[in-house]
Amino acid sequence: MANENDLTTVDPLSLIPPFPNSDPSTYPKITPGGSLILAWQIRNKRVLLVGGGNVAATRLVHLLSADALVTLICPPPGLHPETAHRLKTHRDAITYIPRLFSPSDLDDPSISLVLTAIDDPAASTEVYTLCKKAKIPVNVADVPPECDFYFGSVHRDGPLQIMVSTNGNGPKLAAMIRRKVADGLPSCTGSAIEKVGELRKKLRKMVPGSAAGGKRMEWMSRVCEEWSFEELAALDEGMMEGLLGGYEEGKVAGFEEIKLGRLMEAVKIGEGEDDDKEAQ
Template sequence: MSQEFPEVQGGGSLIIAWQAKNKHILVVGGGEVAAGRILHALNADAHVTVVCPAAGLNAEVAHRVARGQVRHVDRAFAPHDLDTADMVLCAIDDPAASTRVWQLCQAKRIPANIADVPPECDFYFGSMHRDGPLQVMVSTNGNGPRLASLVRQKIAAALPPNMGAAIENVGRLRRKLRATAPLVEEGPKRMKWMSAVCESWSLEDLVEMDERDMDALLAFYASGDIPPLKEIRAKGPGN
């Protein structure tokens, strides 16, 4: 019997959720584009250093410097700034200097993004929708940033309200389940049961679910049953 597999579509990016927590991200520049990059990095719990003369900081970047949210180096970029960098985001209005930053990053194998110069980027920043733990990114792979923003707006408008809260509760339930059934061999059953919960319960139920509901629902894990929220609240396990 022949099998059908997905067709390869070359020319795309590898879309991943890079875990930047506690990583050192170097931002070269202090203008509007740099401010957006800095916010993305801080939202990912990274340690951010901004290299830019104080006169070049816009109001938002200056605010983050004053609040101690980022470390500020008051001068132009120097090669030794890369010594502790895990990632570099360059946003300056100097093509020659930007290319120099890119070349140095390439030599040190440091992933870098040179704003508005797709050939000098190891990765792109897409248009982002954020709702708590939910992050949706749309990328046109450097072809049309404005179009990415329009697509992202349409996707965000189509999402139900409170999606982030529902995801937070599902995450809590999942962690409780792993504590209840920690064995590696339980993995497939855990995944199947959690998937069934998400498919069986409404979004409203997932948002409304509290700690007692989670504990009551977990009592049914061994049997594989998934009673409705109203039922577990009315009876509870063992009643």
């Protein structure tokens, strides 16, 4: 008889308990061949960008928008006007090395990822090979087989970021799809998200701790479902306080109810001021 504590002799699948009430047909379908879409946090992390042309300029927009620290390697004649502009306006974020790439450039242990955007397939492959040996994630522009990750077409509206990826198959189509998606969103979407973020912070401050996490999430979900984007974007400090007033009872007041409450409060304040004047 095998030792119960010796898992090396036991089929691990045999240890899984039965789930008689589950229905596998309701589980999401697995569709192989996709990419793992992530919002990679590279704030204050070092990124090596090889190249300074048009593609490098677009990469810089993404990197600087994510608050990355960029080391850009490119001879001065190879700089695109936009890239040159970024070098001058973002000196604190970009370290410029005015020469061709050297393998020693990868010796910096702080490098989190590498991007190449140069019109030299052999040099690009060299960078890719060196990065694989160093176990550094790398993207070689326009060469999908030499990419650990892809850049998609991104729509940005304040805190909102939507990326459309065709997994390297059709960048132009990705841009067209992104525009269609963006055109279908309310113009106030970014502002609505910012206000929801402010409301969440106020709620966490009012009801801190992990024990209340489930209730907080459920209440915030109801706010997002019951208020329109336009109403969420119109939230101000007073309206947020009025909305939070119903949290303990599990109530989510409507937009008009909150507005009416604000109006009634203003009327009371006005009446109080009138009484003070009469008393004087």
